[in-house]
Amino acid sequence: MGILWILVPLALLLSASAGGAYWWAWRNRQFEDMETPALRVLFEDAKPGNSLLVDEEKHERMRNHDC
C-alpha cells in the first residue's frame, strides 16, 4: 500500500500535464475552427510539377505561425 504515496501524486501530475496540453491547444486556437482543416485535406498542393504561384517565403511564415 505504501506505493500509493508515489502513485497518487504521479497520477495527479499526469492529469496536470494533460491539462497543460489542453491549455496549449486552446491558446493556439486549435478549437476555433473545426471545419476548414477537414476541407484542406482534399487539396493536393504537394504534387510536384503543379505550377502554383506560391511565394515560398510566405509559405514558410505561415508554417511558423501555425506551430
Place this chain on the structure above:
Amino acid sequence: MNQPALSPTPSLTETLRVEDDSSVCKHCGSVLGAEQDSPFCCAGCETVFHLIEARGWQEFYRLRDQAGTMNQDRDLDIPSYAYLNSEAYREQFCQERTQQTYGTVWYLDGLHCAACVWLVEKMMRAHEGIGVMDLNFGESRLSFEFDRESDLQKLAEQLAAAGYRVGLRPHGSELPNEGLLRLGICGALAGNIMLMSLPFYTGLSQGPYAAMFAWMAFALVLPLMGYGARPFFAKAWVGLKSGGVNLDMPIAIGLTSAFVLSTVQLVLGNYHELYFDSMGMLVFFLLTGRYVQRMGVRKAMSETAKLLAGMPQLAEVWRNGRWMPVSADQILVGETLRMRAGDVVPLDGILTSETAVLNLHVVTGESHPVYLKREDKVLAGSVNMGGTMRMKASQTVEDSRFARFQTLADSLTRQKNRDQVFERAARWFLPAALSAALLGLFLWWPVSPGQAFSTALTVLIVVCPCALALAVPTARSLALGRASRAGIWIKSLRVFETLPTVDTVVFDKTGVLTEGKPNIVEEKWFTDRPHWLSAAICELESSVHHPLAGMFRERLEVAKGLRQTIDHIEAVEVRPGIGVRGEVDGVRVSVGSLAGLDGFASEPQVQDFMTREAASFPAGVGIVAVLIDGRPGALFAVEDRVGDEVDGSLSALKRRRLDLTVLSGDRPEAVQKVVDDLPLDRGLGGQMPEDKLRYVVARQSERNRFLMMGDGLNDMGAIAAAEVGVTYGGATDAALKFADVVLRTRDLSRIDYLFDLVETTGKAARRGLALSLGYNLIAVSLSLAGLIGPLTAAILMPLSSLSVVGISAWTFREGGS
C-alpha cells in the same frame, strides 16, 4: 503524398472538350441560353476561367466537380471597394502589427465547398503583400496581415469577380473562446476530485491514506473555486451590489457553504463528511449547460454577422474642383454628391439633377419607384434606380432622418432587454433556500449547536439550484439547434419568454407578404402592333431604369427578335410623378399613370375612354396607361404579387388565434387588396416609419404583445419596439440589426414553426423545473430530518441534473417539431 492520386491532370481545354456540354457555362456550370455563342454565361465567369487557366490552377475544377454544388444565382454586380485602400479603413478596421503591416478581418459571402476554400487561399497567396492568412469556412471569416502598399481594392475586386463578395464588420475580441478552456479544466478537476473521493465511498474514513486523499481533493478544489467557479461568484457579486437577486447567488452560496463546511470537517479529521466531489460535479454541469447555450446564440449571431457584413460606402463629393471619394460621415452640409445607378443615398439632401428615379422601398415601403425632379427632397436609404444623379447634402449623416430613427430604435432595444424570467425564479428560490436552512438551524439547536450548523449547511448544499439552473439552458440550447437547422437564427434568448405572450402579428407588405417586384396581372391592347409597342415600352423604360422595363423585357424574350423592330428612339422626357414619353420610330409614345394622362393626352375623351376601360381591372392594382400619338395604346394592371406559400402560412398563424395586421407604406388600395386576398384581420396603408412604431407602442400600452416582421428601414422602429422582431436574410442592415430572430429566407411558415418550437421549449423547461423542484423538496426534508449525508447528496445531485437534461431531450423528441 507525392504520387498523383488521380490520372495526370489533362490540360484545361482538353478536360472541357471531354466533358463538352455546350449548354452549360464552362466556369460556373449554370445553364446557357440557346442564343449564346460564348461558352460562358457572363463576362465574370470568363474572366475567372482565364485567371484560373493562366495560373495553372485547374485543380479548382477537379475539386469543384468532386464537391458537387455551386452557388446557383451568383450576383456579379461588384460593389466599389475603393474604401479598402483608404487611411480610414486602416484606422477603423485594422490593427497595426508592425510599422508596415496591418491585420484585418473580412467576411466572404459565397463560400460553399472545398473548392471555394482552395481558390480563395490561392488567390490570397498570389496577391502581392499578403502575409499570414487564415480562412475559417464555418464562419466565412478571412483574417490576414497585409503590407501598407498592398492593393486591397484589387484583391477584393478579384475575389468578388470570382463570386466571393467581401464584407466588413468591426471585429470584436480576438481572444479564443474562454468558456471552452474553463469547461475543459473544470472537467479534469471534477474527474480527479471524484477519483480522490472514491476511497470514502468504499468505507475508508480514518488513517493516513484517508488524510492523503482528502487533502489532495482539497488541493484540487482550490483551483475549481478560484478559477472554474469565478463566473458564478462574479455575477452573484454584481447582483449583490446592484441590490437585485439572480440565479448565481444561490449557486455562490451553495458553493461557499459546501466549501466552508467541508474544509472545517477536513481540519477536524472527519474525512467521510466532505462535499468536494459534489462541488466539482456542480461546477462542471453548470458550465456545460451555459457553454452549450452560449454556443447556440453565438452561432445565430455569427450567421447574422455574415449578413450584416457590408462595405462602408464612399460617396463621390465635389471638393477642390474634382470628385473625391469621401466616407459618408465626413460629408458636410451643402456639398454636392454624385450617385451612380444602384448607389444607396447616404444622407438627406436636395436633388440637383433635372430628374431621378429612386426606389424608396426600404425607406417608406412604397413598392413602385418614384420620379423626382430638381429641388425635390431625397431621403437617406433610397436607392438610385436611374442614371448618375447629383444631390446637395442638406443634413449630415447623423442628422438624417434615418440616423435619428436608428438612435430611437437603439434605445427601444435596450429597454426591452432588461426583464428576465430566470431572475424571477431566483427571486423566490433564494429566500426559500435560506429559510429552509434557518429552519434546520432552529430544529437542531436544542440537540447541539454543532449539529445545527451542520444541518443548516447541508440544506444549503442539497438545495443547490443545479437542476434548476440546468433546466432552462438545456431546453433552450436544444431549441436553438433545431431552429438553426430549420433556417431560423435566434439572436436574443428573450424570445423564449416573450413569444408565448404575443397576441398580434404585424407584417410589412412589400417584400414580406409580397415579392417586392411588380408583375403584370391583366392587360388590354388598343393597337394592331402589340409587339412593336411592347418593344417601344421596353426601350422607353430602360432609358430611365424603371423596373417596368424588366417586366417587358421578360415578355419580349418569350417572343424573340422583336426588339429589332425599333430603329431609333429620341426625345425621351421624364415627367416626375407621371411617367415617361419619347419618339419611337417617329411615333410619340407615352407610358405613365392613369392620373397623369392629362399631361400626355390632348383629348379629354381619350382620358375618359382609358378610365372606363381601367374600371374593369381588379381593385387595388396599379395601372399603367400607354398612348400612341395621343390615342389609346394599351392598359396594364400591375401588381406586386403575393408569395405562393403566404396564404397557407397565414392560415396556420390564424389557427393560433393571433391577430394578423399588415402595416405598409404602400397605397391604401394596394394594402386593402392584400387584406381581401389573404386571411388578414386588418391592414393600414400609407404608414410612415414613425406611424408603424407608434402603432406598436400605442397598443403595447393597451396590453397587446407584438411580433413584427419586416425588412426595411421603415420597419426598424417597429421591429425594435415589438416584443419579438423578425426579419429575413435579404433584409436591410437596419432590420437585421434590430431583429431578435432572423429567418434564412422569406419563408413565413417558419414563424409558425418558431411558435411551435418555443412552445415545446417552454414545456421542456417546465418539466425540468418541476423535476428539480420535486427533488429539492424531498432532499431538503430528508436533510432537515438529519437523514441525508454527504454520500447520498453526492449521488442525488448529479442524478437530478442528468434527469433534467433527459426530460428536456425527451420532450423535444415527443414534440417532434
